Each structure stands twice: as C-alpha cells, then as structure tokens.
Amino acid sequence: MELFLHYLTMPYMIEGIQATLQVTALGLLGGLILGVILAWMQLSRFRALASFARVYTVIFRGTPLILQMVFAYNALPQIGIKLPAILAAGLALACNEAPFIAEMLRSGVLGVDRGQVLAGQALGMTPGVLMRRIIAPQAIRSMIPAFGNETVSALKNSSLASVIAVQELTLRSTQMASATFDFFSIFFASGLIYLFLTAAIAGIQLFLEWLFDLDRASKQIKLMRMMPGYRAQGLDDPLIAAEDAPPEILPDAGVAELPPPRAQTERVDRAKRNEILKRNNVAVDVAALRKSYDKQMVLAGVDLTVRIGEVVALLGPSGSGKSTLLRCINNLELWNDGSIKVGGRRLGFSDSGKALSPRLLAQARAEVGVGMVFQQFNLFGHLTAKENIAGPLRWVHGVSRIDADRRATELLGRVGLSHRADALPRHLSGGQQQRVAIARAIAPNPSVLLLDEPTSALDPELVNEVLEVIRRLAVEDGLTMIISTHQLRFASEVADRVVLLADGAIVEEGPADEVLSNPRNPVAQRFLNAMEAEVA
C-alpha cells in the first residue's frame, strides 16, 4: 500500500500525467478546430468542399492512430517539418479526432428540428444569425454527452504517444515497472490515475449538462419546495401557484384566456369592404407560377393577386399545393417558372433579376415583411415564449432589448398568454404554442401574414383559441392574410375571398359565401361536399 501511494505521488509519475494531459488537450483543441472546419465543409453547398471533407474522413478514420503518430513524428521531417514529440502526438491525435468531432457537430446541427430553421428563415434571419442563435445553442446541448465520450477516448488514446517516446503516463509507468519489477503497484497506481482523470471528465460533463438544462430553473424551484418549512415561509412559488390553479387545457380554455375583442363600431359590411379592398394596392402578386418536385408538377401555372387588407382562404384537397404556394411566396422554396411580387418587389431577386445570396435574401425578407405561421408551430425550443417573440426582433430588426421585451409582452397579452411568458414551448399546449407563433410572426408588423394550416396539428378542443386569434387579426387589425385551411366555417366568416386549388391549379375563386355555398366547378363541388360530410 505504501509503495502504491508512493507511486501515486511521485514527481516522475506526475510529470507523466502532465504530458498525458498536454497531448490530450492538444488533440482535443486541434480536433475541435479541425472538426468545425470539416463539419462546415461537409454541410457546405459546394460539392468540392464536401467531397474533400469526406476523403479526409475516410483516410483518418480508417487508419490506426499509432501509425498517424509515427507518421507525424518520423515522416513529416522528410518534408522539412520537424515537430517536438509532444506536438507531433497532439497533431496526430487532433487529425484523428477531427472526423469524429465533425460527425458529432454535423449530427448535432442536422438534429435541430428543420421546422425551426424554416421559421428562422421566414423571420428574416441570415444564415449566421440562424447558426448562432437557433442552431448552435440547441446542437451544443445535444452534443455534450458525445463530446464527453470523445474526451475520455482522446485521454486514453494519448497513451499511444509512447511509441514516439513522449514521456506520458503509460510510458513512464512501463519504464518504472521495467526498472523496479513492481508491476502490480505501478500499473495499479497508473490505472487509478487514468480512472481519476476520466471521472473528472464525467463530472465536468454532468456539470455542463446541468448548466445547459433548460428545465433547471423549474427543477431548482422543486428542490426548494422539498426543503422543510418552505411552504410555511409563504415564498412566492410559481409551481405551487400552477398546481393550485385550475388545469390549463380545458375545452375552450384558450379562448377564455384571450382578452375581450376590441369594440367594433359597426358590423362589417361585406360589399363596402370589397369596394375598399378593390381600390387598395396589390400586396401579393403571383403570376403563372409553376413548381415541380422532380417530375411531379405541384403548381401548374397559378395566378393570384391579393390586395392590402384582404384575407384570402386557400382551400383544396390534401396535396393540392397550398403549402407549396405559401412557401414560394416567402421564397422558402424555389420555383421553376413565373413570378412572385410582394409589395411590388420580387422577393429573392436583385433589380437585374439575379437570385440573391442566402444572406441578402434574409435581409430582403425582413425588409419586405412576410410573416409566416406553420402547421407545426415551429417555435424555437430553447427559448421561452417571450424570447421567441423578442429574440428575432433584436437579431433581425435591431430593436433594443427593452423595446423588444415590451413588444413581446404586449403581444403575449393580445394572444392571452401573459401568464406563460417564461414558459418553454414544450411546456405549452399546442394551441398556446400556435398563439405564441402567431404573436412572433406579427411582432415586426409584417405587410402580409401567411398561415399554413395553422390548426391542423391541433386537438379539436384547441382549434377555436387559435382561430379566434386569427379572426381578431383579420377583423380588428385589417392584416393582409393568406391562410391555407380546412376550416370551412372559419373561411366563410373571415375570408374576403376563397381560392380553391386542385392538382396545383386554381379551379374556383371568388367571394367566400358564393364559392362555399354555390361552387360551380365539379372538383370544387366534390371537395366541399366531402369536407361538409366530414364536419357533419
């Protein structure tokens, strides 16, 4: 035992630990830098970069680290690069770790919900802002366990540096054992040191997981509640308050949460409204739009003009091209032929007709102001309801933190969610999430709001709360809207015009009450009959 403790604290062994840590740190740091570059190349739009990264990965993942170390120490001097042993070992370890770290980064980035990326683009985020604010924070969280594993593996792999005479822990243990023949005590001490180092890495990993845990705040409150006398102290506990409050998701609970509608001075006179709308400028102009996926024609020459203040309901069977049309209007999808103008501007193209780069396209989206609400809500999962609204205002439109928070608070009030401002999306019901998504879309005062089946992912009892919010935006705010929906009653109440798509073409359009009560086209008749039968 004494000998064992002696080896544990021996300066000769401690110097070995230092060398082990140096090689590991060099390998990880270099691997991280190289890994980021490799992951970026693999995700790049440029094929040559992606191919280069793949070839690199095949070579360095497919050859033993021990050979790479020997190569870095013995072969590089042949071309004039003579590195000290520790640096050569660190370089080889970095080159070997890089493909694994790149794969981790790539899967972390690809693991972020594609819907959130689409929502960020629709909000006008440039690729840089999207990466920094939306993708990276979520990807890093998911990568912590894998990075912990990689660190442990790098630490153990550093022992291979002994082949190029780096005086690290394993080499020093072997040398000591050869000199003293006390194999058991020496290797037991050295094994224990490795175990201690890997345990420290596991500890750091757990700490980071705790630090980045989105639910930490609520967990802390739970822990506080378990402390004796906590209730007696009468501390202000949001969780207790939430428990005592009636359950949140009751039929129509969302509608009950909404503030009362603003007083309408007069009933909407459809004919008068149509007269006014006809004189308004054009907000969206789609002309001869054709779009196909591979050989499947999805939009076969669509013409659609929407005037400022008009509410247009897009109806049509599943697969008729409604979502595709909305995505094209916001340039989230490229099309084959035809033109789209929003506010008189060809979104996504320069004055000379050249397609804009992703960064300039994002800026153009923010300037033109096309809000978009998605079927699956697509809230940013790592941000609270309030930050989902305030964040994009700051990052895209340069609004100050105070003003952005004020606007978010005001809008959360309007959609009846002031009391859920600090809740994460996963703690909200579907209807609440969709109301936050609507608030987020209208926060920058868009010129047009596109809603892509905003209620079809909701349970039936949550549909009304979302429809009520949209109804108020249309009636009270006079927002220009194109809404794809299967809710016929809602369309007849709120829409100025109904446009019916089938097989990528408009088969019928006109005033909502006319089209819905008396469709002339046989396809429209069949679709509306089927929809009515479903509701009945």
Ligand SMILES: Nc1ncnc2c1ncn2[C@@H]1O[C@H](COP(=O)(O)OP(=O)(O)OP(=O)(O)O)[C@@H](O)[C@H]1O
């Ligand atoms: N990214 C894609 N790649 C290939 N095909 C696609 C893609 N997106 C949509 N499609 C196809 O295009 C057609 C139109 O889809 P779209 O989602 O626009 O229809 P929709 O009318 O909105 O349907 P729903 O009411 O079910 O949402 C469908 O046949 C669909 O399979």
